[in-house]
Amino acid sequence: MKILEFKTQINAPAEKVWKVLFTQDANKNWSSAVNEGTYFEGTWEEGSVMRFLDDENNGMYNSVEKNIPNRELTMKHLGWIYDGELSPQDWEDSTVTYLLESNENGTLLTGKINALDEFVDFFNSKYPSNFEK
Known part of the structure; x- marks a missing residue:
């Protein structure tokens, strides 16, 4: 496992950044840097399961561990x-956390990923452009 960290300063309040990250229409645009056409199903409530899918009903699923609106989501x-069927994996403690910190210039968005070695190259190649978007 490797801890990866991505940061970007955004000239907008945390509430607006949160909406872009976690509402369907805005998320489709933002997440397209990782995989064009990706959308989510589910709620962002702690304990819920989120599905992230492409147009062919393939993707991944995560459990929401922490949700502090406009501040943190893990x-x-x-x-x-x-094909719409869940395939559980033994990914140990593989997690992603989004942190939003308000400052005088808007919001500092930080993504922290506890990534399995096999996914490090994927995250390093996709997340910088994702954060730019």
Whole structure:
């Protein structure tokens, strides 16, 4: 496992950044840097399961571990989705956390990923452009 960290300063209040990250229409645009056409199903409530899917009903699913609106969201990666079917994986403590810190210039967005070695290259190649978007 490797801890990865991505940061970007955004000239907008934390409430607006949160909306872009976690509302369906805005999320589709933001997440398209990782995978074009990705959308989510579920709620962001702690303990809920979120599905992140492409147009062919494939993707991954996570559990929401922590949700402090406009400040922090943490998810644990649980497994893949193939043709709409869940495929649990033993991904240990693979997690992603989004932190929003208000400052005089807007919001500092930080993404912290506890990534399995096999996914480090993926996150390093996709997340910088994702955060720019």
